[in-house]
Amino acid sequence: MEHRSGFVNIIGRPNVGKSTLMNALVGERMSIITNKPQTTRHRIIGILSGDDFQIVFSDTPGLIGDPSYKMQKAMNRAVQSTFEDADIMLFVTEPGEKYSEEDPLVAKLSSSEVPVFVLINKIDRISEDELKRHREKWEALLPKAEIRSISALKKWNTEKLLEDLLNRLPEGPAYYPKDQLTDRYERFFVSEIIREKVLELYKQEIPYSVEAIVNSFKEGKTREGKAIVRIEAVLFVARKSQKPILIGKNGQAIKKLGMEARKSIEQFLEKKVHLELHVKVRENWRDDEQYLKQFGYLE
Ligand code: GDP
Ligand code: MG
Numbered sequence: 001m002e003h004r005s006g007f008v009n010i011i012g013r014p015n016v017g018k019s020t021l022m023n024a025l026v027g028e029r030m031s032i033i034t035n036k037p038q039t040t041r042h043r044i045i046g047i048l049s050g051d052d053f054q055i056v057f058s059d060t061p062g063l064i065g066d067p068s069y070k071m072q073k074a075m076n077r078a079v080q081s082t083f084e085d086a087d088i089m090l091f092v093t094e095p096g097e098k099y100s101e102e103d104p105l106v107a108k109l110s111s112s113e114v115p116v117f118v119l120i121n122k123i124d125r126i127s128e129d130e131l132k133r134h135r136e137k138w139e140a141l142l143p144k145a146e147i148r149s150i151s152a153l154k155k156w157n158t159e160k161l162l163e164d165l166l167n168r169l170p171e172g173p174a175y176y177p178k179d180q181l182t183d184r185y186e187r188f189f190v191s192e193i194i195r196e197k198v199l200e201l202y203k204q205e206i207p208y209s210v211e212a213i214v215n216s217f218k219e220g221k222t223r224e225g226k227a228i229v230r231i232e233a234v235l236f237v238a239r240k241s242q243k244p245i246l247i248g249k250n251g252q253a254i255k256k257l258g259m260e261a262r263k264s265i266e267q268f269l270e271k272k273v274h275l276e277l278h279v280k281v282r283e284n285w286r287d288d289e290q291y292l293k294q295f296g297y298l299e
Contacts, residue, residue, distance in 0.1 A: 005054040005172035006087030008165060011105075016094045017121040021152035022046055022057050025162060053166055054174040083108060088115050088168055091145075092152075094122045095134055101141060109142055115168050116145040119161070124151040187214035187231075190265050194233055194277075197261045198246075201253070206245055209238040211282075219271075228272045231265070236282045243279050254279070 010018045026046035046057045083089065091109055093099070099106050109116050118138045123131055131149055138147050146164070150157040194212040202210075216232035237243055247254045254277055262275040 001052050002171055003052050003054075003173060004166060004169040005056075005174055006169040007056045007058070007085055008088045008090060009058050009083075009086040010090045010092060012092035013097065016092045016097070017152040018092050021090070021092060021119070021121065021150070021158070024152050024155050024158045026057060048162075049174065053169065055165060055169065056175060083112065086114050087170060088117065088165060090117050090119055092119045092121050093138070095120065095126045095130060099141065106141055110144065116142065117161070117164075118142055118145045118147045120147065120149045121152050123149045124154050124156065186269065187217040189268060190214050190217065190231060191233065193264045193268060194235070194257075194261045197257055197264065198235070201257055201260065202246070206237075206242060209242055210246065211236045222272065226272055228274060229265075229269055230274045230276075232276045232278070234278045234280050236280050238281075239283065240281050243281055246279050 010022060012018050026048050048055045048057065089109065089112055091105075101107075109118075120131065120134050120138065126134075135147055135149065138145070148157060148161055148164075150161060152158065191212040191214045194214075195207075195210065198210050198212070199207040212233055212235050214231060214233045216230070218230045220228055220230060222228045235246060237246060245253075246257075248256075258275055258277050261277075262273050265275065266273045
């Protein structure tokens with residue numbers, strides 16, 4: 001039996017459904033899904049393995065026009081690199097988005113050496129006529145690409161897409177052990193869950209100024225002999241004035257954050273969790289290369 005494997009990279013503007021699609025395809029909770037733009041800042045990898053195949057997916061950060069922060073420049077570099085190491089590119093778009101022939105991304109996709117799939121997502125929201133118009137538009141813009149219509153949320157046509165991807169993958173070995181869902185550690189997902197809760201619970205600039213790092217992750221037993229994971233995480237804020245906001249009056253805000261995060265982490269790990277949160281100030285981490293490296297924005 002021949003074995004197929006390869007790297008499938010998912011790109012597209014923020015909020016078109018890239019993370020939802022990856023979750024639909026990999027079937028596990030992998031990346032943050034929220035309505036706020038630019039929340040998936042990392043390049044997250046999900047791995048789908050079968051007896052005779054392995055697909056390594058990555059979900060790239062949104063494409064950002066104006067690189068004003070170093071962080072955004074790092075994101076644009078990630079988008080660039082996504083074209084370089086892919087076996088297949090999945091370009092996700094949603095009805096209503098405007099792209100022209102001159103768009104740099106369209107140009108990049110049309111000159112891509114690897115197969116490109118254009119995925120018109122969220123078709124559960126549009127009529128057949130509208131869909132037909134979108135298909136025709138993309139067929140004209142990217143004549144070499146495979147155009148597919150899907151609903152990542154409702155998993156319409158996603159199984160079929162997976163089959164097509166498998167057919168287009170080159171012959172190759174498994175790059176990762178077959179039982180490994182992802183090459184990042186559970187603690188990475190834990191930090192993403194904490195960040196997701198910060199996004200849900202705090203307003204304005206706080207969510208975008210906070211980075212969560214899990215610095216201790218220990219599996220143990222409770223006194224009654226039940227499995228428990230003891231987690232310690234640090235929340236870094238970019239300014240001193242943000243620390244009291246994060247903590248809240250009498251620690252109420254961070255207590256709520258801790259509780260909500262713990263519940264989600266317990267669901268994700270399917271184990272009892274004890275979670276301890278600390279807050280630290282790191283002035284202007286978003287413009288500091290060393291911290292960007294530490295937080296995984298730069299390689
Ligand atoms: P990303 O920024 O590209 O990763 O987008 P997300 O996966 O985070 O999705 C953004 C929003 O679009 C979320 O509210 C999703 O629930 C929603 N969404 C994603 N796929 C679909 C879809 O097929 N249909 C509908 N109606 N909503 C979708
Ligand atoms: Mg996303």
